Amino acid sequence: xxxxxxxxxxxxxxxxxxxxxxxxxxxxxxxxxxxxxxxxxxxxxxxxxxxxxxxxxxxxxxxxxxxxxxxxxxxxxxxxxxxxxxxxxxxxxxxxxxxxxxxxxxxxxxxxxxxxxxxxxxxxxxxxxxxxxxxxxxxxxxxxxxxxxxxxxxxxxxxxxxxxxxxxxxxxxxxxxxxxxxxxxxxxxxxxxxxxxxxxxxxxxxxxxxxxxxxxxxxxxxxxxxxxxxxxxxxxxxxxxxxxxxxxxxxxxxxxxxxxxxxxxxxxxxxxxxxxxxxxxxxxxxxxxxxxxxxxxxxxxxxxxxxxxxxxxxxxxxxxxxxxxxxxxxxxxxxxxxxxxxxxxxxxxxxxxxxxxxxxxxxxxxxxxxxxxxxxxxxxxxxxxxxxxxxxxxxxxxxxxxxxxxxxxxxxxxx
Numbered sequence: 454x455x456x457x458x459x460x461x462x463x464x465x466x467x468x469x470x471x472x473x474x475x476x477x478x479x480x481x482x483x484x485x486x487x488x489x490x491x492x493x494x495x496x497x498x499x500x501x502x503x504x505x506x507x508x509x510x511x512x513x514x515x516x517x518x519x520x521x522x523x524x525x526x527x528x529x530x531x532x533x534x535x536x537x538x539x540x541x542x543x544x545x546x547x548x549x550x551x552x553x554x555x556x557x558x559x560x561x562x563x564x565x566x567x568x569x570x571x572x573x574x575x576x577x578x579x580x581x582x583x584x585x586x587x588x589x590x591x592x593x594x595x596x597x598x599x600x601x602x603x604x605x606x607x608x609x610x611x612x613x614x615x616x617x618x619x620x621x622x623x624x625x626x627x628x629x630x631x632x633x634x635x636x637x638x639x640x641x642x643x644x645x646x647x648x649x650x651x652x653x654x655x656x657x658x659x660x661x662x663x664x665x666x667x668x669x670x671x672x673x674x675x676x677x678x679x680x681x682x683x684x685x686x687x688x689x690x691x692x693x694x695x696x697x698x699x700x701x702x703x704x705x706x707x708x709x710x711x712x713x714x715x716x717x718x719x720x721x722x723x724x725x726x727x728x729x730x731x732x733x734x735x736x737x738x739x740x741x742x743x744x745x746x747x748x749x750x751x752x753x754x755x756x757x758x759x760x761x762x763x764x765x766x767x768x769x770x771x772x773x774x775x776x777x778x779x780x781x782x783x784x785x786x787x788x789x790x791x792x793x794x795x796x797x798x799x800x801x802x803x804x805x806x807x808x809x810x811x812x813x814x815x816x817x818x819x820x821x822x823x824x825x826x827x828x829x830x831x832x833x834x835x836x837x838x839x840x841x842x843x844x845x846x847x848x849x850x851x852x853x854x855x856x857x858x859x860x861x862x863x864x865x866x867x868x
């Protein structure tokens with residue numbers, strides 16, 4: 454569906470919004486729960502990606518090596534990577550992991566080769582290096598593997614999550630500059646929380662074998678990627694606007710928690726309350742000088758930041774974005790195309806984005822989302838400046854199904 458957002462304003466300056474659990478944390482914990490069934494999880498994400506993980510894991514009981522079972526993860530990249538590793542260690546099980554047409558264009562070769570180093574039996578069904586893939590689960594006895602460190606951290610986390618079930622644990626060596634370190638540390642911290650011993654020194658990660666873990670009840674922190682759009686809304690609103698959101702931790706495991714520091718440049722203050730909520734407030738005017746950020750530890754908020762800068766009429770130079778080219782769409786090219794339609798002067802490279810200051814925004818532009826949830830949500834706050842249309846608005850269900858209803862609740866007008 455296409456959704457038209459009229460020029461809007463935040464009606465109530467003291468608002469409360471509830472955001473469900475982090476997709477990143479949820480999917481890691483769902484996989485760990487599948488490996489260690491005595492774990493319980495609270496505040497699970499209601500995203501499509503997490504629903505795909507739950508359904509795929511449920512299918513495990515129907516899978517056998519006499520007949521391949523096809524599991525379709527649709528657009529869920531996290532599920533594709535985590536489940537590739539998960540099914541590789543499911544002895545006497547055979548699956549074909551597939552996905553959407555875009556998923557079949559997203560590389561998985563590095564992860565497959567790493568698993569093959571450990572002894573996994575994985576083959577390509579269509580194109581070399583890309584899904585769909587056929588996995589014949591078996592016992593993996595090797596425990597040493599290396600892979601490039603500048604690839605998606607999900608490849609690394611996929612290996613770390615299955616490591617406790619490898620009879621000799623895992624010793625993983627990362628080669629080159631490491632991307633998205635917070636997401637690797639998130640995975641290791643969750644392993645530690647259930648009693649699995651790990652180390653991360655220099656570029657070597659070790660995870661010890663664990664036959665059992667102590668029963669734990671783990672609560673998922675709300676999603677920082679999802680709250681990024683509320684930071685953008687507050688930044689584009691009048692001074693005095695404030696929104697309280699639950700449920701967030703000051704010492705978050707999520708790399709996108711960097712938002713709290715970054716958005717100070719846009720006049721937004723973050724207060725961590727005692728009841729695990731945060732209150733974000735527009736307390737002053739934004740700086741006028743162009744901004745420079747290296748987002749290698751939190752590339753998923755690049756779209757939000759670029760659109761925020763454009764909406765405020767300021768420039769920015771964003772770096773560390775090389776992983777954005779293999780997301781739901783090539784996010785750098787998508788940002789360039791859609792911001793240009795709005796009147797932006799923007800250029801991109803393979804790993805950076807450069808936006809020039811401009812106070813002009815074209816009205817009633819239709820934003821193509823490229824089946825990418827973050828494109829839809831990143832551009833929506835511009836309705837505080839001009840009327841705008843969002844194509845395929847339903848794509849937000851991938852990570853934040855309640856997004857449009859939450860926007861309506863604070864005063865956004867749409868039809």
